[in-house]
Amino acid sequence: RIKALDKLERVEDVDDDNPSVNFSFRFSKQSGRHVINIENLTKKYPTIDIVEDAHAIIEKGDKIALIGANGRGKSTVLRIIAGADHEFQGKSETGYNVTQTFFAQHQLEALHLDSEILQELQSFAPKHNETELRSILGSFLFTGDDVFKKIKVLSGGEKSRVALAKALTADANFLILDEPTNHLDIASVNILIQAIQQYEGTVIAVSHDRFFLDNIANKIWFIEDQQIKVYPGTYAEYEIWQAKRKLEAKSAPAPQPKKEVKKETVAVKQPVEDKSKQLKKLNQDLSGMEQKIAELEKSVKQLEAELADDKIYKQQNRLQEVNKNLKQKQQELKQQQDKWEVLADQILEMEEK
Incomplete structure (x- = not known):
């Protein structure tokens, strides 16, 4: 084995893929506490x-x-x-x-x-x-x-x-x-x-x-x-x-059920049905948002591709129009993505209850 190792080509230096960098940050004043x-x-x-x-x-x-x-x-x-x-x-x-x-x-x-x-x-x-x-x-x-x-x-x-x-x-x-x-x-x-x-x-x-x-x-x-x-x-x-918090929550004793079980059972039937209908409606809204987001993403990509073409910079009117449309579509896309996140989280919470 030693002889085999001696025959291997020695690598004198290895390039560092993660070089260290010294940044020179400059701000003219220190903030308060x-x-x-x-x-x-x-x-x-x-x-x-x-x-x-x-x-x-x-x-x-x-x-x-x-x-x-x-x-x-x-x-x-x-x-x-x-x-x-x-x-x-x-x-x-x-x-x-x-x-x-x-x-x-x-x-x-x-x-x-x-x-x-x-x-x-x-x-x-x-x-x-x-x-x-x-x-x-x-x-x-x-x-x-x-x-x-x-x-x-x-x-x-x-x-x-x-x-x-x-x-x-x-x-x-x-x-x-x-x-x-x-x-x-x-x-x-x-x-x-x-x-x-x-x-x-x-x-x-x-x-x-x-x-x-x-x-x-x-x-x-x-x-x-x-x-x-x-x-x-x-x-x-x-x-x-x-992780410890979750384990402690799981190991905590479950609350004792109330005595009037029959009344509870009757009371929850209607909310369960309402919950199913509500989830169905929210999921339909979510699908509609996803379709809208996909359309907006496509529009943004098309406008960015047009701006990447040097020819457009010879047409000032068209350049202004594309920049205006791109900004509008990006804002609409951000709004739809924010709404999607909120709605998706609401659906997840309802499903876990």
């Missing part, structure tokens, strides 16, 4: 209550993962914190000296289509020199002459990476991130994790990427019983804690 103060927050949709009379505080240095099942209202709460949703009762106040940047998929619309990638970041973050900006762009797979590509020729995933790079160069001490790992490959996710770990400000993020959350969060927010609840630890620790 309380970054966001939420009091008596109530947010409702016609079919479901998201939060009711909820209270929460984000403190300086928190790196919060806002988690929960689809339809629980994670993105809704995030938009309220970001100041992008004003239709609620109660208050969500920004603290002293807080400057924020909000990353979500709709931020792609704010990119300037005629700008080159490097120009887009230079105009947004003039405090960073070209070397620093190219280093950040390189972390998100824009290397060499790629930085001189026009935004208009990029795919949706590439635009998402540019928007995320912009967010990381902002003069902001509070980052709000909605599904930041969408469209990122594993190497880019690792770069984003390193960036947030090095960031000295405050962060709150919504993501379905467990690996990402486990590596960036020091506090967990979860929505339960229409309240914002807090677990002071990492995502892995939170999962262990939740």
Whole structure:
């Protein structure tokens, strides 16, 4: 065996697929102790209550993962914190000296289509020199002459990476991130994790990427019983804690049945029938939403494909029309997706009862 090992070709060095990157974050002022103060927050949709009379505080240095099942209202709460949703009762106040940047998929619309990638970041973050900006762009797979590509020729995933790079160069001490790992490959996710770990400000993020959350969060927010609840630890620790909670709930003694069994049986017959009818109606509504979402997704793809064609930029009227239609369709799609999540969660809750 030793002789066989001696014959093997020696590998002197192995390329690191997850290189370490040093980000140079710059914000001109430090925030106060309380970054966001939420009091008596109530947010409702016609079919479901998201939060009711909820209270929460984000403190300086928190790196919060806002988690929960689809339809629980994670993105809704995030938009309220970001100041992008004003239709609620109660208050969500920004603290002293807080400057924020909000990353979500709709931020792609704010990119300037005629700008080159490097120009887009230079105009947004003039405090960073070209070397620093190219280093950040390189972390998100824009290397060499790629930085001189026009935004208009990029795919949706590439635009998402540019928007995320912009967010990381902002003069902001509070980052709000909605599904930041969408469209990122594993190497880019690792770069984003390193960036947030090095960031000295405050962060709150919504993501379905467990690996990402486990590596960036020091506090967990979860929505339960229409309240914002807090677990002071990492995502892995939170999962262990939740598993124990569920086991304890299962092992708890079941409530004793009431004496008047016959009356209970008679009373529940009609609600069961009503529940079946209601579920049938909700599922029909859900199917209708899914069809509408599919149609909107198709329209968005067609409009994006038209914008990717250089010929359209010679027809200013058509360009304006397509951009206007794309923005409208994207907004409609987001609204339908939010409604679908709320309705799907309502159906799931009814089926489990």
